Amino acid sequence: MKRIISIFILILFFSCNKHGQHAHGFYFWKSKLSLKDSEKNILEKSTVTNLYVRFFDVDKIGDKFQPIGVISKSENFSSSKLIVPVIFITNRTFLYIKDSEVDFLAKSIHELIVRKTKELNFRDISEIQIDCDWTAGTKDDYFRFLEKLKGLSHKEITSTLRLHQVKDKSKMGIPPVSKVYLMCYSTSSPLENSDKNSILDIETLKNYLSDVENYPIKKINIALPIYSWGIVTNHLGKHKLINAIAAKDLNHKDLEKISNNEAVVKKDGFFFGYYLNKGFKIKVEQIPEKTLDEAVVFLNQKIPKFNIIYYQLDERFIKNRKFAL
Known part of the structure; x- marks a missing residue:
């Protein structure tokens, strides 16, 4: 009996520590790129070579495409990490969009990325990540945009992937990219009256990703939440x-x-x-380490190999976290 208990404890120990077997990095999601000492220390210890930086958002306001919150940088910012521009585009940007507007949007976004990378002196940009919660009605135009941007930039274009886009892949379509970043958070709306944690509910995650091993794109990185908020x-x-x-x-x-x-x-x-x-x-939602570990243990059974990208790098969220080293 003692031997059985010991084996069970060892299995549990190694299962819980699978979190530490993956290279990890961070998203930076503020409009000014600046790092406090604690943030820089955690970033430099991370094992992914990239820092995923939100460059700007794009929305359609009236009949015009508008960049919002374009990134700037503090003079003393420095990091050994390679910068990956991340562009968030609202789904409504692609609603009823014309082919000529898709071309215009790809060209305009590419030009702004080029201008900002030169202005901020970022080196060796090899990847551009697009974040869009596309739907069945916008998928064709969004996918065409991704192909246009790839042709213009000659960079690797990657896309975020939301849980419902995995579960309903036949309806939502498969983006024309070789690598996706699966957002394992926002499992429900925080504005609904529910006992579930809207940032990350494990049972909801498992339900949406029950068939993720059959997703056609095999290069999948995992975005995990370390943020918190209060629902008033x-x-x-x-x-x-x-x-x-x-x-x-x-x-x-x-x-x-x-x-x-x-x-x-x-x-x-x-x-x-x-x-x-x-x-x-006031109801506070935050994600304990054991919940993140449980998510990773589940994903280990589904996806052969992946990096973990934490959302997001912020002194308020990295305190007392045990990141894989």
Whole structure:
């Protein structure tokens, strides 16, 4: 019996430590590229050669395509990592788009990437990642855009991949890229009344990815969440998000805790930079290490080899995290 128990403990130990068997890196998702000492230290210890930097968003406002939040850089920024530009494009950008507009969009995005990489003195750009929650109705135009951008840039074009795009691959289509980044977060809407963690619910993840081993693109990297937020609910049941709140932040004299991750505002005032009224409820969502480990153990059974890219590099989210080294 002791031998059986010992073997079980060893299996459990090695299963939980599979998190550390993967090279890991980070997304940087702010409009100004600047690193605090703690962020730079964690980044330089990471084992993926790239830093995935959000360059800008693209949206269609009125009838015009607009870049939003174009990246800038602090003078003292430095890193040994190679920069991978990440461009987030709203799905509505591709709604009812004309062929000529697809060409224009690819050309405009390529030119802005080139201009910013020269301006910010980034070297050896070999990959461009596009982040878009495309749908069945926009897939053809989005895929055509990816091909156009590849032809213009002569770079490796990669795409993010959301959970529903894996589960419904016959309807959602397969992007014309050789490598995708599977976003293992946002498993549900934070604005729904639910007991599930909307950032990452393991059972939901397993349901959506039950057949991921049969996805036609075999080069799959995994994006895992380390961020947190607070979901504030007012008297009318309406919600809003406050970024970067942790459960420990609920230990406030003007908050009454009703569980480990929930509290009620006891009096009107400013909390976390927002004015909240008495009676408002705050629910914190964050991802413990054991949840990330469970996700990786599951994915190890489905995908032969992958890197882990954590979302996102921020001092508030990397504290007390045990990253693979």
